[in-house]
Amino acid sequence: MRSPTWRAVLKWTALSVAGLFVLILLLLAFADWNRLKGPVERMASARSGRTVKIDGPLDVHLWSLTPRASVEGLVIGNPPWEANRPMARIDRLNVQLKLLPLFKGDIILPRVELVRPEVYLHRDVQGRANWTFQNTRPSNAPAGKPPKLPVIRDFLIDDGRLTIRDEILKLKVDGTVQAHESIAEKETFAFHVKGKGTINEQPFNLSVGGGPLINLDPDEPYPFKLQVRAGDIRVESDGTVKKPFDLGKVALNVHAKGGDLADLYYLTQLALPNTPPFELSAHVERNVKMVKVTKLAGKVGQSDIGGALTIDASRKRPAVTGDLHSRQLRLKDLAASLGSEPETPGSLEGAAEASKPAAKNPNARLFPTSHLQVDRVRAMDADVRFEARTIDAGSVPMQKVAFHVKLDDGVLALAPFELELPQGQLSGTARIDARGKIPQTKLDLRAKDVQLDQLKGKKPDAQPPLTGVLQGRAVIEGQGDSVHDLMADADGRVSFILPSGQVNAAFAELTGINVARGLGLLLKGDDEKAPIRCGVAQFEVKDGRMRADNVVFDTKDVRIQGRGEIRLGPEELDLSIKGEPKKLRIARLRTPVEVHGHLRDPSIGVDVGKVATQGAVATAIGAVLTPIAAIVAFVDPGLAKNENCAALLDSA
Structure with missing residues (x-):
């Protein structure tokens, strides 16, 4: 078979x-x-x-x-x-x-x-x-x-x-x-x-x-x-699902407006800064876990903004990278990101009213009290650069602002930031470590080659109170989740030096009293100037108190010294400025100029009690001797000597 x-x-x-x-x-x-x-x-x-x-x-x-x-x-x-x-x-x-x-x-x-x-x-x-x-x-x-x-x-x-x-x-x-x-x-x-x-x-x-x-x-x-529509935020979009229905590949043309960019966190889960009212448009493309935002354009407050961003959602924390720019930046529009109250809360239309003068708030603080939302800072990473080509900074002439924002695992840094003046530069770094229960902050701010005569206001006949080239540095460390809490806890040192310059009689106009006379400068006309041989202002900062450690300005005829402190928590001033003439002076008030009050609205004047004491001494001498002899109480022998400027500047 x-x-x-x-x-x-x-x-x-x-x-x-x-x-x-x-x-x-x-x-x-x-x-x-x-x-x-x-x-x-x-x-x-x-x-x-x-x-x-x-x-x-x-x-x-x-x-x-x-x-x-x-x-x-x-x-x-x-x-x-x-x-x-x-x-x-x-x-x-x-x-x-x-x-x-x-x-x-x-x-x-x-x-x-x-x-x-x-x-x-x-x-x-x-x-x-x-x-x-x-x-x-x-x-x-x-x-x-x-x-x-x-x-x-x-x-x-x-x-x-x-x-x-x-x-x-x-x-x-x-x-x-x-x-x-x-x-x-x-x-x-x-x-x-x-x-x-x-x-x-x-x-x-x-x-x-x-x-x-x-x-x-x-x-x-x-x-x-x-x-x-979310609160006062409005978002409208025309979009396409590129390959139906793969929702990982979507393209959108988005138009959004609202009262504060930070409120977009509830729609995007991105920790955006606080801002004045905004209106923006952009093209958004999502490819699985990568989102590209291009053709970004619009206004934040009265400042324009443009650029491109990339969002990587594949990481443990979403990461935002990109470059942003502004042709015309109004410096006040950055204030909200530091915690300041917005000028016109509510809607985008309120931005048009921002130019109107607002009523002065007697309880307003110089250092903002709004709290940093640390949970949002910890929830994402970022590496974004920003540059503004022209600046509207009020009476302060600024030409350019640039900063680099880095956010990594709860540590937020501005490294570096720069503000350019026509003559001089303000720059520095800031680091906020929000990984712990209370954020820890370190600031390192520098003023380099700042010509003081450019800080004279916008009036055609405005004169600067001081001239010269200023150098300065402030290193501050502290803890707190607001700028106010940070300053109330601050430790560090603040220093300014003025190698040479001039003080103008117009300085008196800023105070409402004759400060120049009180300091012994005896300037007669608004255009007269007293040469400054050198000047130093150093403050030691401890537990939120800035103590005048070494404040000396030496002019040709008078040596000026300062003492006292600035309490950063309550934002109070308690300073005394005294002039010591180098030559014989007749009819001079021997009393320091006192600076008191709030940082936002200081009061400058002379100690009435000390003036009265000097007057009482003159009256007594006149009663005992002769009226002419009473002038002795207002005579200053002028024993002050020239400051050793080289040693003074070197110490600073």
């Missing part, structure tokens, strides 16, 4: 496999799928990590190039930490699938129909989200990839309900979802998501709309429109 050939074996094997395949198809075609609900539920629960239940009938039709399935009473549960309610409940779900595109790796669903779906999305304060499968991750873990959904040609949603609760963004939204084959009467879009609620306890409205999906192609972009 001949043994079977290999061809016969192959033939019978193929027939057996084909027969088995046909048998399986017949079993699947005529099977009672409701008997398989249990295995389907268990398999779906195991794959998703959620409890999946089918309360109604299950029906599957396989004999077609577009097989379909229908299920009623579908319930998808939440992870164990959110077990109070299901994540989704759908009265009826109908799904149809194209078989042939599967061979190319494309999933195309000709029809998806959801009847009365209810979806609940929740993220807790720890960053766990019920819509991801990494629900034990902390809030500082890298963000998951955006969902990539199959192409849906005919998407019908009837009476959909959407509930969103995000405890990090303080977002509460209850909305509706509708999708139809065509645009219905009185509707703008065939696909429409509407939501209403609150964000950070402010009103929130969301609207997303798109066209019919009936002719959607997986290789053609799908356009949509987005509108968001």
